[in-house]
Amino acid sequence: MTSFGYTLMTEQRGPRELVADAVAAERAGFDFEVMSDHYFPWLDEMGHAPYAWSVLGAVATATEHVPFMTYVTCPIMRYHPAVVAQKAATVGLLSGGRFALGLGAGENLNEHVVGRGWPTADVRQEMLDEAVGIIRDLLGGGYVTTQGRHFRVDSAKLWDLPDGGVPLAVAVSGAQSVQRYAPVADAMVAVQPEAELVRGWDAAAGAELPKIGQQPISWGPDAGAATDRAHSLFRWFGGGWKVNAELPGTAGFAAATQFVRPDDVAAAIPCGPDVDTHVEAVRPFVDAGFTHVALVEVGGEMQPDFCEFARTTLLPALREEYGKSEGPGLAVRR
Secondary structure (H helix, E strand, C coil): CEEEEEEECCCCCCHHHHHHHHHHHHHHCCCEEEECCCCCCCCCCCCCCCCHHHHHHHHHHHCCCCCEEECCECCCCCCCHHHHHHHHHHHHHHCCCCEEEEECCCCHHHHHHHCCCCCCHHHHHHHHHHHHHHHHHHHCCCCEEEECCCCEEEEECCCCCCCCCCCEEEECCCHHHHHHHCCCCCEEECCCCCHHHHHHHHHHHCCCCCEEEEEEEEECCCHHHHHHHHHHHHHHHHHCHHHHCCCCCHHHHHHHCCCCCHHHHHHHCCEECCHHHHHHHCHHHHHHCCCEEEEEECCHHHHHHHHHHHHHHHHHHHHHHHCECCCCCCCCCC
16 A cells, blocks of 8 residues: 655745645645755756745645655755754644654755855765754754764754654665664655665664655646656756765756756656556555655646646546555654
8 A cells, every 4th residue: 555645846836836736735635745845946947946944834734634744854054953853843833743854965956055065975974863863852852962073952942842743754775874764763765666775674663664755757638748848847857866966056967967868858757648657657666665655746837737637537546556545644753
């Protein structure tokens, strides 16, 4: 059984539109929603990057029952982890406990804006380790004082905190990060449908916890137009996260993908009106053991029509093929 979610892509929608999309996705029947947390879009053509946390507050009050999360927030440079904990607790309260905090090591694209330079991958992981510990401690209640290699916290306390705190989901990419975060997180995030990650996570977590993946699609009545849209807006996707984490700006992504062809993008992202093609696109995640798959509809202007397509056609087809989820929610607080 798999839960299917909707992605609020801050890189391709303005803040008011994102809130409207969140409401439309809830009404369409998506099981959950995720939101990116960016300072920059991947490419200039995408055209947006509002402050995710203001939007999350609005989403919390505009929606009624759908659970949602950040996918994902980087708590190591642009935000101090103590501030991330406070933001998460506030959104948790506004949403009535429907919010989960997704965390990851981030990308140069978004973190360079504070002018501190972009650390090497090993240092970023050290920073994320410290940040996750600080956030968990603060969300657990009480005062927190700590002096680590990268962060200092002096007598911090969250005064408005949901009962039970806020569940944490952490992004992983390999065996090391699985072993590091499975014992302390409440859910796994990964963008590659790798069964090894799922098996390693379940073994290290010692419990059946949610595993959350993400699949872009480019739906539309004209397959050619859908392919062109995916190429224009999502050709960055094929670079892989080791590359995507390092490039410093939209110009770098444009240069790195200048020779990517529309057919190359269409090989990784299903394009067009055929529902069976979109249903089949999530199979690698289902087969790998992911419990949750968030869909990304490419193209901001497509969102209202896509939500209606999802309500009438796509979600029923997904549930017929893979079953209707009766499993755990978006994250399970341990």
